[in-house]
Amino acid sequence: MATSEPRATGGDQDPNSANLxxxxxxxxxxxxxxxxxxxxxxxxxxxxxxxxxxxxxxxxxxxxxxxxxxxxxxxxxxHTETDFSNLFARDLLPAKNGEEPTIQFLLEVVDILTNYVKKTFDRSTKVLDFHHPHQLLEGMEGFNLELSDQPESLEQILVDCRDTLKYGVRTGHPRFFNQLSSGLDIIGLAGEWLTSTANTNMFTYEIAPVFVLMEQLTLKKMREMIGWPGGEGDGLFSPGGAISNMYSVMIARYKYFPEVKTKGMSAAPRLVLFTSEHVRDPTYLIKSILWRVIPADLEAKIIDAKQKGYMPLFVNATAGSTVYGAFDPINEIADICEKYNLWLHVDGAWGGGLLMSRQHRHKLSGVERANSVTWNPHKMMGVPLQCSAILVREKGILAGCNSMCAGYLFQPDKQYDVTYDTGDKAIQCGRHVDIFKFWLMWKAKVRWREINWYFLSFILCDVNKKRPRCVLIHCVYFCVQPQHTNVCFWYIPPSLRGMPDGDERREKLHRVAPKIKAMMMESGTTMVGYQPQGTKVNFFRMVVSNSAATQSDIDFLIDEIERLGHDL
Amino acid sequence: MATSEPRATGGDQDPNSANLxxxxxxxxxxxxxxxxxxxxxxxxxxxxxxxxxxxxxxxxxxxxxxxxxxxxxxxxxxHTETDFSNLFARDLLPAKNGEEPTIQFLLEVVDILTNYVKKTFDRSTKVLDFHHPHQLLEGMEGFNLELSDQPESLEQILVDCRDTLKYGVRTGHPRFFNQLSSGLDIIGLAGEWLTSTANTNMFTYEIAPVFVLMEQLTLKKMREMIGWPGGEGDGLFSPGGAISNMYSVMIARYKYFPEVKTKGMSAAPRLVLFTSEHVRDPTYLIKSILWRVIPADLEAKIIDAKQKGYMPLFVNATAGSTVYGAFDPINEIADICEKYNLWLHVDGAWGGGLLMSRQHRHKLSGVERANSVTWNPHKMMGVPLQCSAILVREKGILAGCNSMCAGYLFQPDKQYDVTYDTGDKAIQCGRHVDIFKFWLMWKAKVRWREINWYFLSFILCDVNKKRPRCVLIHCVYFCVQPQHTNVCFWYIPPSLRGMPDGDERREKLHRVAPKIKAMMMESGTTMVGYQPQGTKVNFFRMVVSNSAATQSDIDFLIDEIERLGHDL
Known part of the structure; x- marks a missing residue:
């Protein structure tokens, strides 16, 4: 390995003028x-x-x-006219004289992005311009996804940026109803731009002093809303709901069997987790009615597990299930958890946002009795992805469970109060700053347009009930309103109306939603999800979490489904 | 729950003109x-x-x-002069007439950010403006971190943005040497701004068509660089190295004991993992020399584990350790893994970037024999945080391990080739788009300024060797050059020079680095990490991963350490 003579590099400066x-x-x-x-x-x-x-x-x-x-x-x-065709990444900062090209390049990118933002809210713009994977891979009008061996000019990089947006999906469009996370919040967007520019890591106070404190204060507010006395407890923002839920399982295991941390799973008996049959994880599944777990069935399953020699550990209560938006009865589940000394986790990834609402927070009654709570502001509260919190009632247990006491990562002899360092509580070393956009939105909004969302899903229910062409699943089965902003329904084309129920009708109906969805994506006018579940054939799941959506957009969706599906 | 009359909300429009x-x-x-x-x-x-x-x-x-x-x-x-003092979040899009305030607000944010970018590369700007947690919590010149119950005006939101940056740390500053991830890449920054604006989820091709394909093509290129035939295999971007490594353990466990997926850990014998004593996880720790694991010790430990009735499962070879930047001998470890039929994982979170370098990739010789590799472009390659890949040689095993076959999340009857949907391979549902910035940087750069980094660390070695005031740990112990851009050294103040080695000198030397670091942060001129390790008292760990750093900045660091520590 040669230790060659110092050479001037692209970004080098005369050492003697390094401070000028x-x-x-x-x-x-x-x-x-x-x-x-x-x-x-x-x-x-x-x-x-x-x-x-x-x-x-x-x-x-x-x-x-x-x-x-x-x-x-x-x-x-x-912002001046700049010819980017002869400029390359190497001409940008830190290159000598890189400041002007850097600023002009960034302003050009901002032009592209502000235009995109403007069009996103414009109903005359498509939600998407659909192409199949093989079409995009073959290259669309010069948009080449392949990585070459030659650096591209900044002109081409800007074209790539435009094309990337052109062939993507406008998740902030008022007619995008496809996911639990949708919408494009302008304050949140500004927060993300700033976060990327700061480009730091939640690891220690040393390198993220402001963000670490914002996280601490925001988590405390969230715990206050859960109802834990004085907002005491612990928590972290994690990369998503699945990982927040994983934290809860790890903490529960550590709480009851701390030796698992050093000795592995053989240090514990066979542990059992319980959750709703409407949730993804294959644990002990609890039966439900109205998509809410039946507490008596939970207790029966706990007794069954004990009789088989297993060790019941953990019960998950879902607050806002993915498909139906159902809320499990937390208080009744908490009674059982207390009786059998089990960890109670509330998965409020989707429904946790209702804790901000005086009108709707009763759906999470009893949440203050939970040991841990998952709450994803990137879902119901419209914060840009990713923003998920794991909140824990017992202080110190996150660090107890996850700390490795790695002196090379966390130095106890730093000059500031190192209890503010968060890295030893997390399972990650590099942890993205997810707090700032949320903190900024909270400062700017406070009450989160909560009424709008509910208003919209009730409108949709009305729409559905009035029209024979759509059948609302909640109404068919239980004559109830949805509990959340999820509205699940079948579209019944004229050819199936009046046909008696049976295998033939079921098979035909099962194919309706996929066909409509395919045409909808081809035409790019709107997007809504569909799925089968249990014995129910494919149905649409409409979700309203996008604050840009209005009644007219919901009418548009129903009309569009009818337009596309009328002749099926 | 009332189904009240439709009311016009802030963002509503006349339904009859919804498309105009x-x-x-x-x-x-x-x-x-x-x-x-x-x-x-x-x-x-x-x-x-x-x-x-x-x-x-x-x-x-x-x-x-x-x-x-x-x-x-x-x-x-x-960009026009706008009075933001009477504007609020509710005046922005999707509000009626929200377009103009939205654009002006975003352009004002961009002013703040471009100014920050410009200053970040300006050596006359401090790296940080340090304050203790209690000072920031008490409020600095009107910067109030507390969340109030009243929404703030956009003027105040802009002030909050400025203050957030003002009291933060400039991780892109040429004199920030504190972390493995540093630097502010302009192309990567543009990529992040676009990613936030697109605000989608890597979950399915349906909602992220372009990003999903970019991820696929980029992972294939990375596998080609690893050396797997035809770039075949599998992979994902995950939220960080720790989670990528977790994927590797989960896949290995699934490979050897697939029934763990449905039956839990009781379906497997007591599994054992092996890794270097210089790595964080408390598994079976392998002894090392020159900070590289000793293969003979690995084999001895495997035999020992088997004799105790454990089941050796997984060996981690580190390519670029956190403190010393050491590379384990992969080929020799691979021989042992083949002999004992163990899963070989290469943790190249830090050093994986060298696979891009013809000159340095030999340090990872044998990586093509690994079953899985972690590689974090957000470290050595300067991609903004977060950007980490888990790469797997066997195709299909990621999905095998993680899929839940949840029909309500992934519909097999969609109109496009659903093998492009990535969600069922991941442990996450919402997965942040980490690929775009990396893809864009690759397009723009290709060769990643690799020479510069090595040049700089060799310069530092020279500097250190020439100067009695600093003692390079590598040279003291083994008379070798560092293997990577990590350079670890003690600063010896004049009062300790010539003092014989012993407890007194060790205790005094142990306190030197923390004191200098504290003064360094107070003065805000530069930042470098320190830690003790094993029997070694606190030393500085200098890392060069910031492409803005030049020889003059390294000289500056040494001079600054001397200026601050001379009288200790």
Whole structure:
């Protein structure tokens, strides 16, 4: 391994002038005061030329050169016509003279993105421009997904950005009803742009002081909303609901069998988990009625497990199930958990947001009795993906369960209060900053447009009940309203109306939703999910979590289903 | 639950005009053609007024209104002075007339961010402005982290954004050497901004067609670089190295004991994992020399485990350890794994990036014999956090291990080739799009500035060897160069130079690095990590992964350590 002579690299500078900036006079900037704090707008120009302070004084001295506080003074860059065809990534910062191309490139990207944002909310724009995988792989009008061996120009990179959005799906479109997470929140978006720019890691206070404190304060607020006294307890933001739920299982196991941490699973008896038959995990499945678990069946299963020599450990109560939006009866489940000394977890990934609502939080009654709660603001609350919290009632148990006491990662002899370091509580080392967008949205909104969502799903129920063409599953089976913003229904084409129930009708009806969905995606007008479940053949699952959706969009969806499915 | 009369909400529209945009003439836009694809710059104005096409024709008809291809035409929005003090989140899209405030708000945020980017690369800017947790919690000059019950104005939201950056850490600063992931890559940043704007989920091809294909193609390229024939195999991007490594353990367990998936851990014997003593996990720890595991010790431990009735399952070979940047001898470990039929995982979270380098990939010789590999582009390759891949040699095993065959999540009867849906391979439902920034950087760069990193760490070694004030751990112990860009050293203040080795000197030296680090953070000039390890007292671990760093920055770090530590 050669230790060659120092060579100047692309981004290198003369070491002797390392603390000086080259004169910026060659750039065309409009130096302006972009801050609106109290003072209002004003212009504040300065030059950094001839900054030749000695080394020790250079940082303290900087303020002397500035006629206003450095932190408040933002430059408003002028977006100029730039030829990107001869510019490459290597011409951007940290390259010498890279500042101007960098700013112009970023402003060009922002043009693309703001145009996309504008069109996303424009109902004359398609939700998607569908192509099959093989079509996109073959290349669409010059959009080549393959990675070549030659670097592309910035012009091509910008084209790639445009094409990536063009062939994608507008999940923020008012007529996108396909997923539990939808919508494009502008405050959340701004928060994500800032988060990417800060590009740090929730690992320690040292490298993410502000974000770590925001997470701590926000988790405390969430715990207060759960109803744990004084908002005490613990928690973390994790990459998603599945991982938050995994944390809950790990903590429960640690609570009852801490030696599993060092000795492995052989240190515990055969542990058993219980959850609703409407949930994904293959554990002990509890029967349900109205899609809510039946507490008596839970107790019977616990007794059965014990009789077989297993060790019941953990009960999951779902607050907002994926398909039907059902809420398990938490208080009744908590009674059983107390009786048998089991860990109670509430999976509120989807429904947790209702804790923010005075009107609807009763659906999670008893949640304060849970040992842990999963709550995904990226679902019901419209926070950009990813944003999921695991909240724990017992303080310290997250660290107890997950800490490895790795001195090379967490130093106890740092100058600040290291209890603020979060890394030793997490199963991750690098942990993305998911808190800022949520914190910012909370600051900006507080009450989260909650009424709108419910209003919309009730409208849909009305629509469905009035029309013979759609059959609402809740009404067919139990004559009840949906518990959440999930509305599940069959579209019945004229050819099936009046046909007696039986295998033939079931088989035909099973094929209706996939056919309509395929045509819907081809035409790109709207998107809604479908699935079979249990004995029920394919049905549509409409979900309203997008704050851009209005009654007219729901009418549009029903009309579009009818337009596409009428002749099936 | 009342099904009240439809009420107009903030974002509602007249249902009868749902497919039309209100005339946009009230906004002051500069409509311009922002696309540079081949054609160069040109201006292309149009008005959407009187767009009263009938419903069926409205989407197809749209193109007739446009004088150039819709996908290419970007509006360049004019950034105007806006008073945000009376604007709130509710005034932004999807609110009626929300477009103009939305664009102006986003452009104002971009001003803040571009200013931050510019300063990040400016060596006259501090790396951080340190405050203790209690200081930030008490509120700094009006920066209030607490969540109130009243929504803030957009003016205050913008101030919050500025303050969040002001009190944070500039991880892209040329003098930030604190973490394995550092640097602020402009292409990667643009990629993240686009990803946030697209705000979708890697779950299915249906909602992320372009990103799913990008992931597939990029993973194939990575497998080709590993050396698996034809790039065949499987993989996923996960939220980080720890979770990628967890995938590898789960797959290995599934490979040898598939019944664990349905019957739990009691279906397997006592499984044992093996890894270097320099790695975090408390499994069977293998002794090392030069921080690389000793294959003979691995074999001895395997035999020992078998004799105790355990079932050896999995060996982890580290390619780039966190502290010393050591590479385990993969080929020798692979021989042992073949002999004993064990799963071989290579944890290349840190060092995997060297597979891109003709000059340095030999350090991972034998990686093609691994069953699975972790590789984090967010570390060595400077991709913004989070970006980690788990790569698997055997095709189909990821799905075999993780699929739940949940018909309500993945429908086999969709119109496209559903083998492109990735959700059933993952342990997550909502999976953040981590691929786009990496794909875009690959397109833009290809060779990743690899030479620069090595050049810098060798310079540092030279610096250290020449100067009695610093002692390079590698040289003290083994007279070798570091294997990677990690450089570990003690700073020896004059008071300790010449003092004989012993408890007193060790205790004093142990306190040197924390003291210097504390002063360094207070002065905000640079950041570098330190830790003790094994019998070694606190030492600095310098890591070069930031492409903005130059020789002058490394000189600056050493000088700064001396300036701060000289009188200790």
């Amino acid at each position: 900036r080259p004169p910026s006079g060659t750039y065309e900037y409009a130096w302006m005061h972009g801050c609106t704090r109290k003072l209002g707008m004003k212009i504040c120009g300065f030059l950094q030329k001839n900054n030749s302070l000695d080394e020790k004084g250079r940082l303290a001295g900087q303020k002397n050169l500035l006629s206003c506080d450095n932190s408040d003074r933002d430059v408003r860059f002028r | 945009r209100p005339p946009s003439g009230t906004y002051e836009y500069a409509w311009m053609h922002g696309c540079t694809r081949k054609l160069g710059m040109k201006i292309c104005g149009f008005l959407q007024k009187n767009n009263s096409l009938d419903e069926k024709g409205r989407l197809a008809g749209q193109k007739n209104l446009l004088s150039c291809d819709n996908s290419d035409r970007d509006v360049r929005f004019r």
